[in-house]
Amino acid sequence: MSLFDMSGQVALITGSSRGIGKATAEAMAEQGAKVVISSRKQDACDETAAALNARFGAGTAISVAANISSKDDLQNLVNETRAAFGKITALVCNAASNPYYGPGLGITDDQFRKIMDNNILSNHWLITMVAPEMLERGEGSITIISSIGGLKGSPIIGAYGISKAADMQVARNFSVEFGPKGVRVNCIAPGLIRTDMARALWENEENLRRSTAASTLKRIGEPHEIAGAAVFLASKAGAFTTGQTIVCDGGATISGGA
Numbered sequence: 001m002s003l004f005d006m007s008g009q010v011a012l013i014t015g016s017s018r019g020i021g022k023a024t025a026e027a028m029a030e031q032g033a034k035v036v037i038s039s040r041k042q043d044a045c046d047e048t049a050a051a052l053n054a055r056f057g058a059g060t061a062i063s064v065a066a067n068i069s070s071k072d073d074l075q076n077l078v079n080e081t082r083a084a085f086g087k088i089t090a091l092v093c094n095a096a097s098n099p100y101y102g103p104g105l106g107i108t109d110d111q112f113r114k115i116m117d118n119n120i121l122s123n124h125w126l127i128t129m130v131a132p133e134m135l136e137r138g139e140g141s142i143t144i145i146s147s148i149g150g151l152k153g154s155p156i157i158g159a160y161g162i163s164k165a166a167d168m169q170v171a172r173n174f175s176v177e178f179g180p181k182g183v184r185v186n187c188i189a190p191g192l193i194r195t196d197m198a199r200a201l202w203e204n205e206e207n208l209r210r211s212t213a214a215s216t217l218k219r220i221g222e223p224h225e226i227a228g229a230a231v232f233l234a235s236k237a238g239a240f241t242t243g244q245t246i247v248c249d250g251g252a253t254i255s256g257g258a
Contacts (some may be wrong), residue, residue, distance in 0.1 A: 002031075003235060003236050003237035004031055004231050004232065004235045004236075004237050005031055005032055005235065005236070006028055006031040006032050006033035006090070006231065006234060006235055007031075007032035007033070008032070008089075009028070009032070009033040009034070009089040009090055009234065010033065010034045010035075010036070010081065010085040010086075010087055010088050010089050010090070011024075011025070011028045011033045011034070011035045011036065011088075011089070011090040011091075011092060011234060012035075012036040012038070012077070012078070012081050012088050012090070012091050012092070012130070013025050013028075013035060013036065013037070013038065013092040013094055014038050014039070014066070014068060014077075014092070014093055014094050014095035014122075014126070015038070015039055015068075015094040015095030015096065016035070016036075016037045016038055016039060016045075016048065016092075016094065017037055017038075017039040017041065017044035017045050017047070017048045017063075018039070018044070018048075018195070018196060019193075019195035019196060019197060019223050020094055020145060020190065020193060020195060020223045020226045020227070021039070021092070021094040021095065021145075022037075022048055022223065023222075023223035023224045023226065023227040024092055024094065024226070024227040024230045024231075025037055025048065025052065025061070026052065026224075026227065027224065027227035027228065027230065027231050028090070028227075028230070028231055028234065029052050029055075029056045029060050029061065030056065031231055031235065033090070033234075034059070034060060034061070034085050035052065035060065035061045036061070036062055036063075036064060036077070036080075036081045036084075036085075037049045037052070037061055037062070037063045037064070038063070038064050038065065038066045038077055038095075039065065039066075039095065040065060040066070040067050041065060042063065042065035045063035045064065045065050046063045048061070048063065049061040049062060049063035062080070062081075062084045062085075064076070064077050064080045064081070068095045068096075068097075068118050068122040069114070069117060069118055069122065071125050074122065074125050074126055074129065075129060078126070078129045078130060087133065087137075088130050088133065088134070088140075089134070089139070089140055089141070089234075090140070090141045090142075090143070090234040091126060091127065091130045091140075091141070091142045091143070092143045092145065092230055092234070093122075093123040093126055093127070093142070093143070093144045093145065093167075094145040095118070095122070096118060096119045096145070096160075096163075096197070097114055097115060097118040097119060098115060098157060098159075098160040098197065099111050099114055099115070100112075100115070100159060100160075101156050101157060102156065103155055103156075103158070104158040104159065107158075107159055111159070112159050115159045115160055115162075115163050116159075116162075116163055116166075119160070119163035119164065119166075119167065120163050120166045120167060120170065123144055123167060123170060124170065127142055127170070127174060127185075130142070131174070131178060131183060134178070134183045135178060135181045135183055138181055138182040138183075139182045139183065140182070140183045140184070141183070141184045141185075141186075141233055141234045141238070142171075142174065142178075142183070142184070142185040142186070143185075143186050143187070143188060143230055143233045143234065144167045144168075144170065144171055144185075144186070144187045144188075145187070145188050145190065145226070145230075146164045146165075146167040146168055146171075146187040146188065146189045146245060147160070147161070147164040147189055147190060148189045148190065148191050148247060148249045148252060148253050149161035149164050149165075150162075150163075150164030150165035150166075150167065150168055150189060150245075151165070151189060151245075151247070151253055152253065164189070167187055168187050168189070168245045170185075171185045171186055171187045171243060171244075171245065172185075172243045175242040175243030176243065179242055179243070184233070184238070184239075184241065184242035185242060185243065186233050186238070186241060186242060186243065186244050186245070186246065187244070187245040187246070188226060188229045188230060188233070188245070188246050188248060189245050189246065189247045189248065189249070190221060190226050190248050190249060191211075191215065191221055191247075191248065191249025191250055191252040191253070192208075192211045192212075192220050192221060192249075192252070193220065193221040193222065193223060193225075193226060194220050194221065194222055194223070195223060208220065211252065212250075214252055214255060215249065215250040215251045215252040215255060216250065216251025216252075216254070216255045217250035217251055218250075219250060220250075221248065221249070221250055225248065226248050229246050229248055232246075233246070
């Protein structure tokens with residue numbers, strides 16, 4: 001059996017109707033997992049789930065719309081997953097928000113709170129909803145999609161970076177709490193990826209040129225290139241990895257622009 005096989009697993013993935021979340025759902029389904037597609041819009045979730053069921057077989061995926069800013073929505077998402085598949089073995093907290101691009105002195109309180117609530121608090125809610133069953137079984141994986149924005153400062157996405165740095169600490173803290181019972185918690189920190197959420201960054205030609213010039217691979221990343229790390233962390237291949245942040249950024253944080 002492949003180290004990356006996910007047969008028998010049930011993966012709940014937020015923000016999975018597009019971008020990194022969708023690519024992760026596709027990759028996990030390809031490895032045999034049942035997957036739960038969730039984002040704010042039910043029609044988008046339905047479309048993605050239908051495509052997965054057509055590709056990998058009926059019953060591979062279900063769709064449950066949820067707004068990550070609503071604790072009730074998230075609890076319903078968890079409840080519907082258990083009703084359909086009986087368990088949750090892998091949680092991927094991918095959905096996030098960034099309503100503001102610009103200097104820190106210009107952000108409003110509402111924008112700052114939205115970033116912190118959607119990027120930190122919602123992950124905390126989901127983890128506390130899902131972790132108890134994992135702890136009872138003595139196994140499970142939780143992965144938060146963070147960002148290299150949490151590893152460095154930025155004059156454009158500073159508040160977003162603050163939230164993503166906090167996510168790394170959420171993973172470290174819960175990995176300490178959950179590790180003795182076999183549950184692993186990690187982060188993935190992507191660099192600039194060609195997603196709708198990051199469109200304001202990569203559609204700006206100057207920003208794209210600067211970002212890719214500073215990376216060793218000299219190009220933007222694609223969503224499927226993050227999905228592999230998510231499969232690693234949820235499968236037997238990642239069984240001894242916990243409390244870590246895996247950076248997938250094409251070399252952007254280590255090159256110094258050389």
